[in-house]
Amino acid sequence: MSEYAIQMKAITKVYPNGTMANQDVDFNVKRGEIHALMGENGAGKSTLMKMLFGLEQPTSGEILVNGEPTHLSSPTVAISKGIGMVHQHFMLVPSLTVAENMVLGMAPTKSGFMIDYKKAVAITEEYSKKFNLPVNANAKVMDIPVGMKQKVEILKALVRGAKILILDEPTAVLTTQEIQDLFKELKHLKEEGYTFIFISHKLNEIMDITDRMTILRGGRSMGIYETKDVTPQEISRLMVGRDVVLKMEKEEAKPTDEVLRVRDIEYVNEWGKKMLNKVSFSLRKGEILGIAGVEGNGQKELVDMLFGFNRPNAGTITVNGDNIIGLNQRECREKHISLVPEDRMLFGIASDASIEENLISDRAGSSEINNGPLFNMGAIHKMADQLIKDYTVLCKSRTQKVGSLSGGNIQKVVVAREFSNDPVLIIADQPTRGIDVGATEFIRKKLVELSRSGIAVLLISADLNEVMELSDSLMIMCGGEIAAYFEDTRELSDELMGKYMLGIEHQTPEEIRRVCHE
Amino acid sequence: MxxxxxxxxxxxxxxxxxxxxxxxxxxxxxxxxxxxxxxxxxxxxxxxxxxxxxxxxxxxxxxxSSRNLSVVLAGTIPIMFTGLATCIMFSANQFNLGAEGGIMLGAFITALVAVYCPLPGPILMIVAILAGGAAVAIMMLIPAVLKAKLGVSEMVNSLMLNYVVMYLIGFFMNSYLADTSKGITQTYPFRDNSLLPQLVDNGSRLSWGFVIGLIIVVLCWFFMYRTRWGYGIRMTGLNQPFVMYSGLNVALIVILSQVLGGFLAGIGGGIEMLGRYNVYNWKALPGYGWTGITVAILAGNNPIYVPLAAFFMSYLTQGCSLMSTNANVPAxxxxxxxxxxxxxxxxxxxxxxxxxxxxxxxxxxxxxxxxxxxxx
Amino acid sequence: MNILTTDFFFSIIRIATPILFATLAAVISEKGGVTNIGLEGIMMMSALFGSLGAYWSGSWFVGLLLAIAVGLAEALLMGFFAFNLRTDIILAGTAVNMIGSGGTLFLVKVITGGASTTNLITKAHQIPSINIPLIKDIPVLGEVISGHSLLTYLAFLMVILTFILLYKTPLGLNIRSVGENANAASSVGVSVMRIRYITIGIGGILAGMGGAFMSMYYAMGWSQDMVAGRGFIALAAQSMGNGEPLGGMLAALVFGFAQALGIKVSATGVDSNLVAPIPYVVTILALVVFALNQRRKEKKRFATALK
Incomplete structure (x- = not known):
């Protein structure tokens, strides 16, 4: 039998919309090891694992399971080959008990048609004991803590005969204590001969638990390494290093008055996890303040606070001196706040509406495009055509459905709207994610241009290239806190950034406090 | 494509x-x-x-036969209105099925005004129809506000209201309003100045209501495609989170779409009453609301296609009805x-x-x- | 006037029966993630074919079977449009209701040669009533719970069976998981489409029984719009009963009570038009109370999370 549990050879995956998610990736996992799969968001980790679990099929390349070429056409096939997956978003049914979730689709019966619930509990407890993963078999999944849910997911895979487990960012939702428990369990299972693929971008965890690692960047493999042979510095360089440096020409920022003032905001999410901890910063007219960080470190929660989607448990937020906590989106827009949303298909556009209709959504009631009770269609057409021209939206006409445009052009429609309504503060949340180079460059230039005209820009991006090139000054968020603040991005190296992003280093409170400009 | x-x-x-x-x-x-x-x-x-x-x-x-044509056209009047009402409500993704009760309530209220209000000249007609519309608009506040504020299904509530409307009208007719000199339950006759003039005098009951209907179709189209409120309604139907993010008031749009739908169904009932009848005598729900849903689906929720869809449905209805008299196939x-x-x-x-x-x-x-x- | 007679309580149970069948149908459908607003139309059609079947065959049992078969067939057809052709489930249900109100009348006229009701059920073809031995002799209680239609007992038995189906069988486990998290179900190899068909099909069978009860016991034969919104009330009862069989049963009894009370009141000379809408008004009020309650619970849950 092959030494390898999994071999993926020269895997390339092109999605129907043309995105190349993986390119010539070689990936292998030895039997009985914990293998880390690392990379930033969008590096292609999920796609690679989806192919391994039969959820997607590779465009080219070969997959061998235990040395045998295997066609993984569906999760059912993958399960039958002994592959299990613990999804980041749990695949559990909340109102069912742990035992019921365990046996879903393979429930033991007595007298033919009744569930043998006792047996289900017995199976659950047997596996729970055997693998030292304590769960409460009779509790409903909705009532158990996240850490236990994860154990249930792992047990679910094991009870279906999985020998190779894919864990997709298993620690993202766990507390420190739960993470330590999980690691103990994984090590124990490893000794039993189980194989793990561990997806993460948290360095300390990787160093702690894995034997080998594969690092992906931009859909390509950066190589396979023995964990003991590499330093965290090397890993962070391989992971977050920049491929091509697009140099932005921009003049020196001359920040003036404070626009956005955030002080000591805290937020605990509905599962009781602290997502924002004493976050304070100020953003001034005429500057771009970047927020870098691995996703899930509080950026989303922060943006929600700034645009009325959520409110903090403590702290203050003002824009030009006015409180904005508790305002709804309309009131935020009345304060001239614009948001380029992270999820552009959900919030940014109505994909079945025309380009024109998407361009006026934030100003539908404004006097510029209304004549009494009626829309001033002349003004609307003129504005739409002008915006389409100014933002080089590639389309047949203003009446074309936005959903039929390419990703880059959809985003141009979003920014055209958000940048053109006389904003004082622009929040750009992952403004160029997943779009083509041309549109990316255009949007970046536009952001610089707007900031130099006296608008305050808050840029949230997981793309290091972007935050470093665009930002005049830069914060790094890690674990719901500001881990570092740099007044000048020019002095920064990728390596240093990586350390702060991955929590290897943390500035002193005094250093961080400089971002308040007091 | x-x-x-x-x-x-x-x-x-x-x-x-x-x-x-x-x-x-x-x-x-x-x-x-x-x-x-x-x-x-x-x-x-x-x-x-x-x-x-x-x-x-x-x-x-x-x-x-031009007379036959006018009968078919007369048949489009009520379903044009319920069709428009449904168009607007469905456009906002509000599955309000209350146009059925709405048109009945509108007809009833209009009839009451037409019988009891001594208003001069055509003012009576206008007030009567508008009163019908207003009554249904108020009725639709119930499912609309409950949906917008509490998230209660507008579908179930509007269905329930259809029955409530039907029985309560029956109660008022029986207890207070019926013309006791007649063998069947009906109101006293409408005042003459409330009646809608006929478009052609051939007994087809094709009244000026048809023209009003066409005008309102155009107004609805303008409302939906040329005003901020119609825009808000359509966008809410396409992507509600987008509308919220854009700063439009989603709750208000949810309410507006249903109230407006109710108003249209209501004036439709009033116009049908004053154009076709001279007493009110509906005992059961008329079915125009359900046909209105079909009209809206055929028209793709676009008001401008409503007359065409209504014509088609009226034609079919008339065809089935003639077939039942002449060929013994139930209508x-x-x-x-x-x-x-x-x-x-x-x-x-x-x-x-x-x-x-x-x-x-x-x-x-x-x-x-x-x-x-x-x-x- | 003394309304709290044994007759009164007997009538509550009788009136609640068809609503209970439809409510159970709604409960199962909703558990599988399907909102079936076509129950009303399915009941109409089943009511018609139940009475016809009994008349043709001379046997109530055949009538009942035919009613069930028609209910099942119509539900599956609705499923085909909703699941395979992706018609919005609300619109598919609306179409079923159109057929249920007008299509039934068409069929009646065709089949009977022009009549608009079927007064076909004679006492002999009616679904039999059952006097429960021993219990019928208990004073008061016996008068209330004995002597009901076979289907009434079946309806209450169905509450238990529905509960067992949903909570004690593998199929029920699959239904609940498909309704709650279809991805979780399909990730372990459960066919979502198949489960949805089964769910809507069982709903059709139950609604079929409810329809049979209407035309073969509640009334003697079929008449137009005889179901009178019970299929819609069932949707409300479903949500008021928190989507559970037992809760749905209690909600159905509340409606039975409201309507029985109405009948009592109208017997004193009050216009029946004034009491007939009571169940519908009760539905609206109940939905509001239920929604307010849900909201309060959510707030409480969130407040606990913050601690």
Whole structure:
């Protein structure tokens, strides 16, 4: 039998919309090891694992399971080959008990048609004991803590005969204590001969638990390494290093008055996890303040606070001196706040509406495009055509459905709207994610241009290239806190950034406090 | 997909749906046809089908009948209004099915004003119709506000209201309002100055209500496509989170769409009352609300196509009704045919294979055009 | 006037029966993630074919079976449009209701040659009433719970069976998981489409029984719009009963009570039009109370999370 549990050879995956998610990736996992799969968001980790679990099929390349070429056409096939997956978003049914979730689709019966619930509990407890993963078999999944849910997911895979487990960012939702428990369990299972693929971008965890690692960047493999042979510095360089440096020409920022003032905001999410901890910063007219960080470190929660989607448990937020906590989106827009949303298909556009209709959504009631009770269609057409021209939206006409445009052009429609309504503060949340180079460059230039005209820009991006090139000054968020603040991005190296992003280093409170400009 | 292919697909899809409905109609007619043997049944069925398809517009001798046309047009009046009401509510993704009770309440309130309010001249007519509209608009506040504020299903509530309306009207008629000198339950006659003038004087009851209907169709189109409120309604139907993020008031839009839908159903009831009757005597829900839903689906929720869809439904209804008198096929066949057309028009996957083919073809054509352009 | 007679309580149970069948149908459908607003139309059609079947065959049992078969067939057809052709489930249900109100009348006229009701059920073809031995002799209680239609007992038995189906069988486990998290179900190899068909099909069978009860016991034969919104009330009862069989049963009894009370009141000379809408008004009020309650619970849950 092959030494390898999994071999993926020269895997390339092109999605129907043309995105190349993986390119010539070689990936292998030895039997009985914990293998880390690392990379930033969008590096292609999920796609690679989806192919391994039969959820997607590779465009080219070969997959061998235990040395045998295997066609993984569906999760059912993958399960039958002994592959299990613990999804980041749990695949559990909340109102069912742990035992019921365990046996879903393979429930033991007595007298033919009744569930043998006792047996289900017995199976659950047997596996729970055997693998030292304590769960409460009779509790409903909705009532158990996240850490236990994860154990249930792992047990679910094991009870279906999985020998190779894919864990997709298993620690993202766990507390420190739960993470330590999980690691103990994984090590124990490893000794039993189980194989793990561990997806993460948290360095300390990787160093702690894995034997080998594969690092992906931009859909390509950066190589396979023995964990003991590499330093965290090397890993962070391989992971977050920049491929091509697009140099932005921009003049020196001359920040003036404070626009956005955030002080000591805290937020605990509905599962009781602290997502924002004493976050304070100020953003001034005429500057771009970047927020870098691995996703899930509080950026989303922060943006929600700034645009009325959520409110903090403590702290203050003002824009030009006015409180904005508790305002709804309309009131935020009345304060001239614009948001380029992270999820552009959900919030940014109505994909079945025309380009024109998407361009006026934030100003539908404004006097510029209304004549009494009626829309001033002349003004609307003129504005739409002008915006389409100014933002080089590639389309047949203003009446074309936005959903039929390419990703880059959809985003141009979003920014055209958000940048053109006389904003004082622009929040750009992952403004160029997943779009083509041309549109990316255009949007970046536009952001610089707007900031130099006296608008305050808050840029949230997981793309290091972007935050470093665009930002005049830069914060790094890690674990719901500001881990570092740099007044000048020019002095920064990728390596240093990586350390702060991955929590290897943390500035002193005094250093961080400089971002308040007091 | 290119515009040409898109139109082609819409047409072919519509025609196929209608053909299927026609086949279903034929089968139903065949089942109910009289005849000694198979051949005779087929012959009678064909005759009945011909009756259904042709008689709404043509006389027995095959000549076009303008009177028949005016009957069909008169039949479009109530369903144009319920159709418009449904268009607006469905556009905002509000599955309010209360146009049925709405048109009945509107008719009733209008009738009361027309009987009891001594207003001068045409003012009475206008006030009566508007009162009908206002009453239903207020009624629709119930499901609308409950949906917007509490998230209660507007569908169940509006259905319940249909029944409440029907029974309460029955109660008021029986207890207070009925003209006791008559053998059946009906109101006293409307004041003469409340009646809508007839468009043609041939007994078809084609009143000026038809013209008002067409004007309101245009107004609705303007409202939906040329005002911020209509825009908000349409966008809410397409993507509610987008509307919220854009700073529009989603709760208000949810309420507005249903209240406006109620108003339209209400004035529709009033206009039908004053244009066709001179007393109020409806005892049960009239069914116009359900036909209105079909009209809205056929019109793709676009007000401008409502008259066409209403004409089609009125034509079919009239056809079925004539067929039932002349060929002994029950007129209620209309509801089965209506359901078939309705289902096929609303089915997203109906002929999806064909659609996919057209999409691919369009993409290829576009690419070819692009390459050709590139070579130049 | 003394309304609290044994007759009164007997009538509550009788009136609640068809609503209970439809409510159970709604409960199962909703558990599988399907909102079936076509129950009303399915009941109409089943009511018609139940009475026809009994008349043709001379046997109530055949009538009942036919009613069930028709209910099942109509539900599956609705499923075909909703699941395979992706018609919005609300619109598919609306179409079923159109057929249920007008299409039934069409069929009646065709079949009976012009009549608009079927007064076909004679006492002999009616679904039999059952006197439960021993219990019928208990004073008061016996008068209330004995002597009901076979279907009434079946309806209450169905509450238990529905509960067992949903909570004690593998199929029920699959239904609940498909309704709550279809991805979780399909990730372990459960066919979502198949489960949805089964769910809507069982709903059709239950609604079929409810329809049979209407035309073969509640009334003697079929008449137009005889179901009178019970299919819609069932949707409300479903949500008021928190989507559970037992809760749905209690909600159905509340409606039975409201309507029985109405009948009592109208017997004193009050216009029946004034009491007939009571169940519908009760539905609206109940939905509001239920929604307010849900909201309060959510707030409480969130407040606990913050601690």
């Amino acid at each position: 290119s515009k040409k292919n898109s139109i082609k697909f819409t047409l072919i899809r519509g025609i196929t749906a209608l053909l299927i409905a026609l086949v279903v109609a034929f089968v139903l007619i065949f089942i109910s046809a009289e005849g000694a043997d198979f051949g005779e049944k087929i012959k009678n069925s064909i005759a009945a089908l011909r009756e259904m398809l042709v008689s709404p517009l043509f006389k027995k001798n095959g000549n076009f 209620q066949m209309i509801s089965i045919i209506q359901a078939v057309i309705f289902l096929l028009f609303a089915a997203k996957q109906f002929l999806s294979g064909y659609r996919q083919k057209l999409v691919v073809q369009s993409a290829k054509e576009e690419r070819a055009a692009l390459e050709k352009g590139g070579n130049k």
